[in-house]
Amino acid sequence: MTVKEAADGIEVDTGIFACRFASSGKYVLSSITRAGREVLRDGALVLLRQDRTATADDAQVTQQRFDSAITRLTVEQRGPLRAVVKVEGKHANAQRQWLPFTLRFYFYAGSDALRVMHTIVFDGDENRDFVRGIGLQFTAPQTAQLYDRHVRFAGVDDGVFGEAVRGLTGLRRDPGAPARRAQIAGEAVPAITPVVEKLLQYIPAFGDWTLSQPTADSFCIRKRTTDGHAWLDSAAGTRASGLGYLGGPGGGLAFGIRNFWQSHPAQLDIRGAHTDAAKVTLWVWAPDAPPMDLRFYHDGLGMDTYEEQYKGGLEITYEDYEPGFGTPLGVARTSELMLWILAATPARARFAELAQALREPAVIVPTPQTTVEAGVFGRALSLPSQTPPGHAALEKQLDWMFDFYKGQQDQRSWYGFWNYGDVMHTYDFDRHEWRYDIGGFAWDNSELATDVWLWMYYLRTGRADAFRFAEAMTRHTGEVDVHHLGKFAPLGSRHNVQHWGCSAKQLRISTALNRGCYYLLTADERVGVLMCVQNEGAR
Numbered sequence: 138m139t140v141k142e143a144a145d146g147i148e149v150d151t152g153i154f155a156c157r158f159a160s161s162g163k164y165v166l167s168s169i170t171r172a173g174r175e176v177l178r179d180g181a182l183v184l185l186r187q188d189r190t191a192t193a194d195d196a197q198v199t200q201q202r203f204d205s206a207i208t209r210l211t212v213e214q215r216g217p218l219r220a221v222v223k224v225e226g227k228h229a230n231a232q233r234q235w236l237p238f239t240l241r242f243y244f245y246a247g248s249d250a251l252r253v254m255h256t257i258v259f260d261g262d263e264n265r266d267f268v269r270g271i272g273l274q275f276t277a278p279q280t281a282q283l284y285d286r287h288v289r290f291a292g293v294d295d296g297v298f299g300e301a302v303r304g305l306t307g308l309r310r311d312p313g314a315p316a317r318r319a320q321i322a323g324e325a326v327p328a329i330t331p332v333v334e335k336l337l338q339y340i341p342a343f344g345d346w347t348l349s350q351p352t353a354d355s356f357c358i359r360k361r362t363t364d365g366h367a368w369l370d371s372a373a374g375t376r377a378s379g380l381g382y383l384g385g386p387g388g389g390l391a392f393g394i395r396n397f398w399q400s401h402p403a404q405l406d407i408r409g410a411h412t413d414a415a416k417v418t419l420w421v422w423a424p425d426a427p428p429m430d431l432r433f434y435h436d437g438l439g440m441d442t443y444e445e446q447y448k449g450g451l452e453i454t455y456e457d458y459e460p461g462f463g464t465p466l467g468v469a470r471t472s473e474l475m476l477w478i479l480a481a482t483p484a485r486a487r488f489a490e491l492a493q494a495l496r497e498p499a500v501i502v503p504t505p506q507t508t509v510e511a512g513v514f515g516r517a518l519s520l521p522s523q524t525p526p527g528h529a530a531l532e533k534q535l536d537w538m539f540d541f542y543k544g545q546q547d548q549r550s551w552y553g554f555w556n557y558g559d560v561m562h563t564y565d566f567d568r569h570e571w572r573y574d575i576g577g578f579a580w581d582n583s584e585l586a587t588d589v590w591l592w593m594y595y596l597r598t599g600r601a602d603a604f605r606f607a608e609a610m611t612r613h614t615g616e617v618d619v620h621h622l623g624k625f626a627p628l629g630s631r632h633n634v635q636h637w638g639c640s641a642k643q644l645r646i647s648t649a650l651n652r653g654c655y656y657l658l659t660a661d662e663r664v665g666v667l668m669c670v671q672n673e674g675a676r
Contacts, residue, residue, distance in 0.1 A: 138216040138246040147210060149220050149242075153249045154478040156242070158222055160210045165224045165240055166275060171249075171478050176390050180275035181205045182238060182255075183418065184228040187267040187428050200269060203228035205238065213241070213662060220244040221662060235261055236271075237622075241662055250494075253474040254663055255421060258621050259465050263431040270424030272404075273474060277415045281385030283342045284316075286410055287323045287482045289382035290348045290358055291393070291492035292374050297485045298358055299323065300371070302410045303342045308333065323482035325386035343369075344411035349404045349425050350377050350397055353552040363411070378492040380475075381405040383415060384482055391477040391488070393495045394419055396609070399557045400472065402426030421472040422554060429554075431465040434634055456576025457631060462640035467620035470554065471612055471663055497605070502658055505599040513657060514596055521597060539594055539603060545571075546606075555636060556580075558613025560587060562632045579634040582618045583646050592654035611655040615667045619647040627670050647671055 141148045146167065147158045154176070157167040166180025182205035191198045206229035214221040224240040236257055243252035255273065279286055283303035290298040305312045305320050312326075312333040319326045329337075343360045347368075350356040356377040359368040379397020383389055397403050404423035408416040422429060440446045440458055450458040475495050483491065503511070509518050521532050542560055545551070549571060551560060561571035562585070563578040572578035581587055591607035594600075617636045619629040629646025633639035649668040656664045 138218065138220055138244065140212055140215040140220050142212060147212060147222055149222060149244050151244050151249075152247050154251075156244070156251065158210055158224065158242075159207065161207050163204045163206055163229075165205050165207060165226075165273075166242075169251075169476075169478055171388060171480065174388055175278050176384075176388060176478050177275050177277055177476075180273060182228060182240075182272070183274045184236060184271050185269035185424055187269050188265050190267055190428055190430055201230060201232075203230045203233070203236070205229075206234060216246065218246045223662075235266075236268075239663075249478045249480075251476040251478065252498075253476065254471060255474055256469060256471040256616070256663060258467065258469045259431065260467070260622060263433075263465050268422055268429040270404075270420050271422045272418050272420035274416060274418040277383055277390055277417050279383075279385070279410065279413055279415050281387060282326070283411060284320060284326050284329075284337075285385045287382065287385060287389070288346050288360075288407060288410065289323075289380075289391075289483075289485075289488050290346075290372075290405070291378035291380035291488065291495075292356075292372070293376055293378070295489040295492070296374070297488050297492075298372050299485060299488075300343075300360075302344065303337070303340050305329070305333070305340075308340070310336065323484065342411040344407075344409050344415075346371075346381075346407040346410065347404060347425070348377060348379075348381060349402075349423055350379070351402045351423065351426050353398050353401055353550050356398070363409075378496055379403060379405070380488070380492045380495050381407065381417075382479075382483065382488065383407050383410060383417060384479065386481055389479050389482055390417070391475075391479060391483065391491055392417060392419055393475050393492070394421060395473040395475065395495055395498070396557060399552045399609070400554050401552060402554070419474055421470075421474075431637075433463040433638060450576065454576030455578055456633065457639050457641040458576075459640040462625075462642070463633070463635065463638040464623070464625075465635075465637045467623040467626050468637050469616040469619070469621050471616050497601075500604065500659070502599075502604070505597055508596050514593075514654065518593070518596060535594060539591070539600075539606075543602065543606060555617055556613075558609035558611075559618070559636065560610075574634060576634060577632050577639065580632055580636055582630060582632045582636060582639075583614045583651055584632045586651075588614055588651040589654075596654065608655060611652055611664065614646070615652050615664060619667075621670075644671075 139150045146160050149156045154171040156169045159167045163181045164179050169177040184203040186201045188199045207226040209225040211223045213223050222242045227234040228236045239256040241254040286302040306317050310332050312329045316326045316329050344363050345361045347359050354375050358372040361368045376398040380393035382391045402423035404420040406418040440449045446458050450456040524532050559580050562581045563572050565572045595603040620626045625642045628642035630637045631639040631641040649671040652664050
C-alpha cells in the first residue's frame with residue numbers, strides 16, 4: 138500500500154489498483170486504474186432538487202442539478218494495511234452551494250475492494266428544498282465488443298440477473314453453442330457463425346439499465362436501448378442485495394449500496410453501456426421515487442401559547458411542541474457504498490459472494506469471553522452461562538425481547554432512508570399497532586436507552602444478528618436523531634412522529650454513550666467524530 142500526497146491531489150495504490158483524488162473541483166474520484174487500464178473516471182456526487190412536491194394537479198415543478206464541489210482533501214490513515222482518504226465539500230451549481238457532504242474512501246492492501254462512507258447534512262429549507270435524487274456518479278470506459286459487455290444485478294440472496302448489452306441467445310439464427318455458453322458465463326465470446334455475424338447490427342444493443350428498490354419488499358430491473366425509447370421490464374422480486382456490475386473480459390466494476398432495501402428508496406443506474414463511456418450512478422435516494430419531504434407533519438393545531446402547548450401537546454399526544462422547533466435543519470445520514478475493481482466479469486457464483494459481502498461485510502470482533510475478561514465495557518459484564526440459576530428467567534426474557542424487536546422491525550417495516558435503525562416507543566393495544574402517528578409515542582430516538590441495551594446484549598451473547606441490529610441503530614441515532622448544525626447542535630430530538638420533530642432537544646439522545654461500544658469495537662471514523670463533537674459540547 139502506498140499513499141502519495143501532492144499539492145493537486147492524492148494517489149493511493151493497493152497493489153491491485155490505483156486511485157487518484159483531486160484536491161479541488163467537482164470530481165471526488167479522478168480515476169481508478171488496474172493493470173494500466175482505466176476502470177473508472179470523473180466520479181462526482183450528483184444531487185437533484187425540486188422546489189415543490191407536485192401534489193396539486195396543476196403544479197409547476199422546477200428541478201435543478203447540483204454536483205460535488207470539493208473544499209478539503211485529507212489522508213486520515215496511510216497504511217501499511219489500510220488507508221483512509223476523506224473528501225469534504227458541498228453540492229453546488231452556478232446559483233448555490235448547499236447540503237454539505239463527507240466521503241471516506243477505505244483502501245486495503247492487496248485488495249480489489251474500495252469501501253465508501255457517504256455522509257450528508259441537511260442545511261436547506263424543508264419547504265422548498267425537496268431532494269429528488271442523491272448519489273455517486275462516474276464514467277466507466279468500455280472497450281469490449283457489445284456482445285462481450287456484461288451487466289449483472291444481485292437479486293434476493295444468491296440470485297443473479299445477468300445479460301449482455303447485445304444478446305446472442307434466443308435469436309432466430311444460431312450464433313453457435315460455444316458463443317451462447319460463453320456469453321451466459323460472462324466470458325469472451327469465441328467465433329460467431331457467419332450468418333449471425335453479418336446481422337449483428339440488427340440485434341438491439343441495450344445501453345440503459347436500472348435496478349430500482351422503491352420499497353422494502355419490491356424491486357424491478359428494467360432496460361432500454363437509449364434515451365427516447367421505451368423501457369422493457371426485465372425482472373422483479375422482493376429484496377435486492379443492491380449490487381451491480383458492468384464490464385467485459387478485460388475488466389470491469391462491481392458497485393453496490395449496503396442495506397439497499399432496508400434504506401429504500403435506492404437505485405442503481407447504468408447509462409450508455411453501448412458507448413465507449415458508460416455512466417454508472419449509485420443513488421442512495423432514488424430519482425424514480427417521490428422526492429424527499431422533510432416538512433413538519435402538522436400545522437401547529439392552534440398551539441400558539443405555552444398553556445396550549447402543554448394541554449394540546451403533552452397532555453393528550455405526549456408531544457413537546459413549539460413552532461419552528463420541529464425542523465430537519467442539521468440532521469444527517471450516512472450510507473455505505475462498495476466498489477470492486479475486477480480483472481474480468483465475475484462468474485455468477487463469485488458475483489453472489491460479492492453480494493453476500495455487501496449485505497453482511499466481515500467484522501473482526503472479540504469473543505464474549507474475551508470481552509468480559511478485558512473489562513473495557515465494565516467489570517460488571519458477565520456471560521449468560523455465568524448467570525445464577527435464579528436469574529435464568531431474566532436471561533430468557535432478554536432473548537425474547539431482542540427476538541421480538543427484530544421481528545417487529547420486519548413485520549412493521551421499520552425501514553427506509555430516514556427510519557432504518559430506529560424502533561418504535563409505545564404500542565397501541567386497541568389498534569394492535571405501534572403508535573407511529575401519535576406525537577411523543579412514535580419513534581424511540583434512544584429515549585429508552587435502547588442503544589445501550591442492544592450493545593450490552595451483543596457483548597454478552599456474541600450474536601451476529603444483534604451486532605447488525607445495534608450497528609444500524611448506532612448509525613441512525615447518531616445521524617438522523619441529532620442536529621449537526623444550526624441553533625440546536627449538537628443536541629438530539631426526543632421521540633416523535635418524525636425523528637427531528639420533537640421540540641425537546643436533549644443531550645441524552647445525542648450522548649456519546651450511545652455510540653461508545655460500536656466505536657471501541659470498530660474504530661469507525663465517522664462515529665468517532667460524532668463522539669468527539671459531543672465531548673467538546675459537554676466541555
